Amino acid sequence: MMEWLRRPWPDHRAERTLGAVSLFVFVVVVAMAVFVATKAWPIFQHNGLSWLSGGGDLESEINRMTVATTKPAAAVYHLRAWPLIYGTLLSTAFALVLGLTIAVLASVFFVELAPVRVSRVVIPMVRLLASVPSVIYGLIGILVLVPFVGQNLITTHERESVQNVIQLTGAGLAVTVVILTIMITPIMIALICEALASVPPSWREGAVALGLNPLRAVRAVTLKAIRPAIVAAAVLATARALGEAVMIQMVSGGKSFAPKPVDGVVFFFEPLRTLASAIIDYHDGIGSPALGASVYAWALLLLFSAFALSVTGYLVKLPLRKYQTRG
Amino acid sequence: MSTYSPEAQQSGSVPGAPSGRGSSGRGRRSSPMSWRWGDRVALAAAWGAGIGLCVIAAAIVLYMGYRGIQYLRPGLIFTHPRVSESGADSGGFLDPLIGTIVLTVIGIALALPLALASAVWVAEYGRPSWLARVVESSIEIVAGTPDIVIAIFGLAIFQLSLFAPFSFTSQGGGVYGNSFIAAGAMMSLLALPPVYAATRDGLQAVPGHMREAAFALGKTRITTIRRVLLPSVRSNIATGVTLGISRIIGSTAIVLILLGATLRIETQGSVPGIDLLRGTGSSLTTYIYDNSPAGEGGAPQKAYAAAFLLLVFVLLLNLLVDRIGRAQASSTGMTPIGAVV
């Protein structure tokens, strides 16, 4: 047996073995979908798809699930998780819009406008920012930004205006969006800078020769040429923002509350909860049947969104193929 | 599309020497004073965004550095943590540090063979092609899955009674599901995509004549891979592994959910070595989390100290990636694989 293993392998055996090992990843992906969906099934069984909508009081629904332990009645499974979905969408959308704008502008700055020496120093620093662990961002957020917002930016009047419904502690939408933007922008900058640098300079020079000023030339020619990279950057950043759990749990205020835009400025100070931060908050209740099924259901939703995101990114890039730059 | 109106544009904008940077024709390009108002705002915004980002990056690094130097004492690195209600005598973070190292070792040990096998198969064999696409897409899906979903999946798997030997079973039959091996196995899913991508790109970049030379000498494909190709992509593999390590040490969600959240490393069972794998503990990241106001933390100083140490590790890993990339570029003349985020 050992001899058989030690002699040089013929190619077909090696190919089969390596192929089988490679398929292990596919098995893992399928297992991920199957296991999470199976454990989330009770929520779908008792709520259909309406658990995605709103209308109930999520906090009391979760309380009911937490105290019901074995073989809960069907009413305990009642879930309306819209505040979580809304919180996820809000924080991700704001961070993406802000981040994409800043990333495109900053990339144009680094590649086109800044002196070479500045870019050589700053681009590695931006890449470093991209690999800083999220718990460190959360630490700075909760120790520096949240007290700053709570003590300096929220006025007593604003506190009193929403006192009947919610308490403002400084941890909320504003701090969440700011830190989330700082987290996802470096990823986008790295991708967009690379793409900008790979556009043949003759394209831009042609535009300048036709009379456009350099910034216009960049906008008219280069940015359009790197649209696939911008889409890829946006997809990558959204995936990161959707899955960000620990940082958001630290700075978002931990209340399953749907911030109301009609509240004006206070909207930005209201606490929220996202799907991922809710999983962190309630993961130790995963032993109880109803709460565990809810946590798995939120994880399933995140898994599904991540998958849908990659597919969307792929589909959006398809028609842009013809604008691909060389190299 | 911008409208082309010759009268509105400055006539002095002749491009200078071509280059990949924005410095073409810098001496003679139109001055921003003559641009349209919208363009000037855009220019100011670009400068603002760039400078602003530099300032924020510098601020984060400098602030963490300042706090870290303020609070990090060498003794902390080598002292065991103690459970205590006040921050003063809660000890250091030796156990979380060891926890991070153990998780990294397990994660890379599990990810490396899997990633190498997949990359080699896809790059060198890859028949039938639909199967290769399946493997590629699977790894891409794993790369895009959020950490928290991977952690929950790990919990679902390791709480099956099939996997009871990997953690422990409490009285009453419930499988605990939290252990170093559970967390390490999920960490390997984190490290898999970077190693795979780096190895596959490296293999695809190896010029065809190296393979042909080996075949001409009568070597089989698998021997060529083992003796010729893999050694030549060593630095790519090193880059991928370093990126994987960087992802592993930064992950908090997986450790929170799958490592049992005990301050000290607590072994399980009595076979030396295996008891550590089955045991519970914490990592630097959960130590930071626990000592911040989000956890029990009366000890933000300890959190800052541990965070500074973590940041130093990440910085060193980043420098390592750059160094490997530059060494590869100079030695082989091939373009280095850029840092895949």
Place this chain on the structure above:
Amino acid sequence: MHRIRRLSVALTVAGVLGVAAPAAANATPLVTISGATSSYPLVDLLANKYVKLHPHKVRFKITQGGTTVGLANVKDGSDTIADVAQEPNGSDAGLVFYPIAKYAICVVTNKSNPVTNLTPAQVTSIFTGKTKTWSSALGGATASGPIEVFTRTSVAGVLTSFKSLLLEGKSVESAATEESTEGQLRQAVESAPDGIGFLSNYQANKGGLNAVEFNGVACDQATAASGQYQGVADFYEVTKGDATGAAASFINWIDKSPAAKKIIASQWILIG
């Protein structure tokens, strides 16, 4: 050459199995405990002392999660003992409650808040959200501004006991901020000048907070032991059915041993 290698591999495997099997058979029993965050400091001290006095007899694994989580874990068998900080109620059939200590529930405010005493009616109206602002109507000097109420999440035994003992059975307003552990509630009130909350006397008397007198009675160990203070509840160790084996020895030791009584009397109140 190959035979030697094969032999050495076989010997190593046999050796590992030979060590592992009897070692596994002799493993010290593991008692898992989970539940209340308020009794965690006490149970942790007791467990450590027990292990020191009875080495190699038992190992403990203590986690928290809140009273309700502990009860659920004991009911479905994933933990041996639950730390519980509230009274047994109808849904706890089949569980046996062993009282180990008493604790007092204190109303706490920020250190900068000069308020010293609150009547039961005032406490109820503040926590249920009827009184919204700190003002001199609360009797004497207080902080100013809107009252920030901090409470515990629903899994907390201290919350259940607080509601029944000091809040006349009413519920805390829904706008209050919920914290998941005592430590976090303490931190929250410490950093909010207008904050108010409730903690077990161990956490409340650590310093850094203002423990308010309830109906003129101070909240500390002495008044709780003498029965003067109204808000005194029990810590229980709960098992499914009667405690057996290592768990039974531990609970017995807490009940009878002078070393355990010394630990309990240091910060908490002895039973009976």
